[in-house]
Amino acid sequence: MSEQSRDNGPENSGTPTSFEDVYAVNTELVRTVEAALESENSKAVRELLAPLRPAEVAHLVVVLGREDRRRLVVTLGDELDVDTLIDLEGPVLADLLVVMSPHAVARAIPELDTDEAVHLLEEMDDARRDQVLSRVPAPDRAAVLAGLSFPEDSAGRLMQRDLIAVPAYWTVGQVIDYCRDTVDLPDEFYEIFVIDPRYRPIGQVSLNRLMRTRRPVLMREIMETEATTIPVDMDQEEVAFLFQQYRLASAPVIDAAGRLVGVITFDDAAAVLEEEAEEDLMRLSGVSSETDFLDTALRTTRTRATWLLLNLGTAILASLVIALFEATIEQIVALAVLMPIVASMGGNAGTQTLTVAVRALATRELTAANAMRIVGKEVVVGSLNGVVFAILVGLVAAFWFSTPALGVVIAVAMIVNMVAAGLAGTLIPLGLARVGIDPAVAATVFLTAVTDVIGFFVFLGLAALFLL
Amino acid sequence: MSEQSRDNGPENSGTPTSFEDVYAVNTELVRTVEAALESENSKAVRELLAPLRPAEVAHLVVVLGREDRRRLVVTLGDELDVDTLIDLEGPVLADLLVVMSPHAVARAIPELDTDEAVHLLEEMDDARRDQVLSRVPAPDRAAVLAGLSFPEDSAGRLMQRDLIAVPAYWTVGQVIDYCRDTVDLPDEFYEIFVIDPRYRPIGQVSLNRLMRTRRPVLMREIMETEATTIPVDMDQEEVAFLFQQYRLASAPVIDAAGRLVGVITFDDAAAVLEEEAEEDLMRLSGVSSETDFLDTALRTTRTRATWLLLNLGTAILASLVIALFEATIEQIVALAVLMPIVASMGGNAGTQTLTVAVRALATRELTAANAMRIVGKEVVVGSLNGVVFAILVGLVAAFWFSTPALGVVIAVAMIVNMVAAGLAGTLIPLGLARVGIDPAVAATVFLTAVTDVIGFFVFLGLAALFLL
Helix, strand or coil: CHHHHHHCHHHHCCCCCCHHHHCCCCHHHHHHHHHHHHCCCHHHHHHHHCCCCHHHHHHHHHHCCHHHHHHHHHHHHHHCCHHHHHCCCHHHHHHHHHHCCHHHHHHHHHHCCHHHHHHHHHCCCHHHHHHHHCCCCHHHHHHHHHHHCCCCCEHHHHCECCCCEEECCCEHHHHHHHHHHCCCCCCCCCEEEEECCCCCEEEEEEHHHHHHCCCCCEHHHHCECCCCCEECCCEHHHHHHHHHHHCCCEEEEECCCCCEEEEEEHHHHHHHHHHHHHHHHHHHCCCCCCCHHHCCHHHHHHHHHHHHHHHHHHHHHHHHHHHCCHHHHHHCCHHHHHHHHHHHHHHHHHHHHHHHHHHHHHCCCCCCCCHHHHHHHHHHHHHHHHHHHHHHHHHHHHHHCCCHHHHHHHHHHHHHHHHHHHHHHHHHHHHHHHCCCCHHHHHHHHHHHHHHHHHHHHHHHHHHHHCC | CHHHHHHCHHHHCCCCCCHHHHCCCCHHHHHHHHHHHHCCCHHHHHHHHCCCCHHHHHHHHHHCCHHHHHHHHHHHHHHCCHHHHHCCCHHHHHHHHHHCCHHHHHHHHHHCCHHHHHHHHHCCCHHHHHHHHCCCCHHHHHHHHHHHCCCCCEHHHHCECCCCEEECCCEHHHHHHHHHHCCCCCCCCCEEEEECCCCCEEEEEEHHHHHHCCCCCEHHHHCECCCCCEECCCEHHHHHHHHHHHCCCEEEEECCCCCEEEEEEHHHHHHHHHHHHHHHHHHHCCCCCCCHHHCCHHHHHHHHHHHHHHHHHHHHHHHHHHHCCHHHHHHCCHHHHHHHHHHHHHHHHHHHHHHHHHHHHHCCCCCCCCHHHHHHHHHHHHHHHHHHHHHHHHHHHHHHCCCHHHHHHHHHHHHHHHHHHHHHHHHHHHHHHHCCCCHHHHHHHHHHHHHHHHHHHHHHHHHHHHCC
16 A cells, blocks of 8 residues: 555645545644634634634634633634534533624524524523524524424424425426526435425435436336334434434424424434433433533533432442441451452443443333343343352452452352342343433442442351351 | 324324334334244244334344344245345344355345445355355455455445546536436435546535536536545544534545545444444443344353453452551441442542543544643542532541541542542543553543542541541
């Protein structure tokens, strides 16, 4: 490969060969922009940002500190592309929207797709939202308000209202001519929807199918009728699952009467898909706020404290179990030395199981239909690893404290706790899902409570029974 | 809404209003199929599966047990849609490919896009792969082998080779006629690529742009020239990041000489994006195998044992620290009761920070440019929560054991450990990323080692100094 690129050397100097060649935002650029902002050199800032695409400016904005971020918006003023705002979220977006004038935001709204406009307005407080909306032309305002009227995390919030819908008796030629003559089409679209007289979708035709078909053919003849339609109040998680399963480029959204009201595109669904996986990760680790990274230290402290408080409860519960055996520990202090091993191994084995179960629930690979088989598998895994590590830890303990009986006690406790971890790691998320609670939110606390209490109780209890 | 649907009641009985109306695979279906498979009622199995789409059959296959899964493939025989295989992965796919005859797999290959065929062959051992490939027509075989020759997780593996490339001097009309006349087009495409005489991409035109443009216009006049091109050896994680940033539907892939060699579409990128988020989650919890859920109990036990072994090392390290203070614990057994609280709170606070940092690194929101600012923020968060929980735990300890000095000691240890957790939670992943190691893989072990060692050492050490 290097031979080849040397041969073609002078001719393909413009050929990108690495990520850095393709993507402009790197540490050097960030530092240069920071320097320009801090020396208030507006001209330099503008020149540095001019070659960047909106998504790159958005990335730059996220990486900058809060002060620099605001300076950047003030410096760019009207030159700030609204598409940059679309790519931002949470506290960073809220921050910038406060700096921008309501007038500037209002002017941007008509240029955006409905879902994008809704994304911006979601981040504003009611007063500011009203200020902005009062400056938006009436038809755009109505569309945005309709979008905001759907519940958060529903298909209605994800969809855009601009779409192309034609009757089944139109020919391919008519559709193409219609597209050529209509100015106000959506920015991007991948399918033409075919509707009945009551505006209900009865089929769809992908653009590539349309392109391949001769002009006189009727839409009715080439439309796909088995397409997936999304009810407007479907949860975004379910929407994203359907997009992934069927590899959809876009899908029509219908209201309760079956009328076509919008379209969701792949990029919205992909964002939800990644967001949901990330959410599971964050929640399992006790980070409840999706925008934790972007938030101020004070707000981060507050949101994380809730989880730490729950965890304190679990830790105190474990301490109460240990306190039951104070007399035993006083006599055999080796127990205090070894007991964290039992709890920690149980906790870790349980977390492995829990994580796999939570993801499998999210991807619908774990369902009521195979739940018992999976619980069984995890108990087997827990037993097998329990035996392996029981032998290992038993030997370590027996030799360290020259007490074979201590080795046996810790080995038995280890096996019991690893099996408990396998059971708790599957049954807790299954149980939470069953009663309609997100298994990622509360599962870790329950799991740690189980593995700590069982770990300490069995180990210290067996020691009290057999070693005194 | 319910009012409305009641009004339209009889007319829209076919209108889907929930996920279950849209998606066919549910527990009832799984149970019915299982029963049919177990009673060897092939006709019933076929009838149950007939209305399902390939992705739904794939989902069903995942949820079924191993035996039923194999029975299903044998029952369906040639009726098994190859698109079903494409939607499977890892052990489940490998399992089915073993049951199917090489002939059946070989016959499927020419119908697939290159990336899909590569996906199937990746799961086979060399002998079987050769058996299959020897039955595939030469041109398809060459395309698949070329795909397999790229490194795993590279753009070359993700791309398909079928695409539409035209010269810049063609008119829109010529392109449309070409699409209408060519039989062997890719199944799905979203852009037409414009190439120079050396087959290097110089622009692209989305189908919707093409459709809106009148026939005599030249491709040169409407092509977008700023499109993102992907080097063939770019890592799939970087590819997915670019798709997300720029909301791409598809992107051209080029070789080292800049020639167009393939195209990557949004569905491939979305899958990678979700996979990477899921991988971070799994790795942080010590699950190294991406297909852990689908694997057999034995293989799952083995892959998870590695992590448990590492964790055992950390736990023994913590025990060694405790052992330093055996004499102190013997005199004040309350220390043994309370010490897990300090370690556990540090571990949890550290995990919160670590998780946020690992995801921010993956999404490139955390870079060298803002690393120090983020470390600073986490130290502040750690200090603030440290103080809050120090007061809380200090009071609990002081009253529980009626020893105010014990409360002070645990409070100070708590603050120190929470600050250490903030530092370790950011510096460890940043350090690992710097030396080119995936921060999600090893970070948790290091972090627990830090918070356990510091937690036990500071608490027991202060107790030894001030309480004896």
